[in-house]
Amino acid sequence: MPKMKILIADDEEHVRQLVCGILDKDYQIVQAKNGEEAVKESREQDFDLILMDIMMPKLDGLAACCMLKGDKQTSAIPIVMLTGVGYELNxxxxxxxxxDGYITKPFSPRELRTKINEFIKRA
Known part of the structure; x- marks a missing residue:
């Protein structure tokens, strides 16, 4: 059975590498450096989940989330915001x-896996 596919959109290389290290044994991981890349990748590939930073160059995570949720092709993909900004307003x-969800950095590997398991239903 093929691994489920997760898109990680974060402008910080070390965050993408950290998330990859935690998840790449169980999932196929694709990376995007900004919201623009995340939207493009999401329209070209099928993802089971998107982990998205809020503050990114070119297109921030909130705008990218809005675009993806407003597009019939990508609206069903669960999006979990992964951010260093823990404000209630955000x-x-x-x-x-x-x-669909919100994880504040820093996070523990267990917290990340638990949150992802809430959104990805293993077949």
Missing amino acids: KKLSQQLGA
């Missing part, structure tokens, strides 16, 4: 724009 805004 949480609310993320939810209003369609984000």
Whole structure:
């Protein structure tokens, strides 16, 4: 059975590498450096989940989330915002724009896996 595919969109290389290290045994990982790349990749490939930073260049995570949730082709993909900004306002805004979950950096490997398991239903 093929591994489920997760897109990690974060402008910080070390965060993408950390998440890859935690998840790459169980999932196929694709990386994007900004929201623009995340939207492009999501339209070209099928993902089971997107982990997205909020503050990124070119297109921020909130705008990318809004675009993906507003597109019939990508609207069903669960999006979990992964951010260093833990403000309640950002949480609310993320939810209003369609984000399915929210993880604040720093996070533990267990916390990340638990959150992902909430959104990915293994067949």
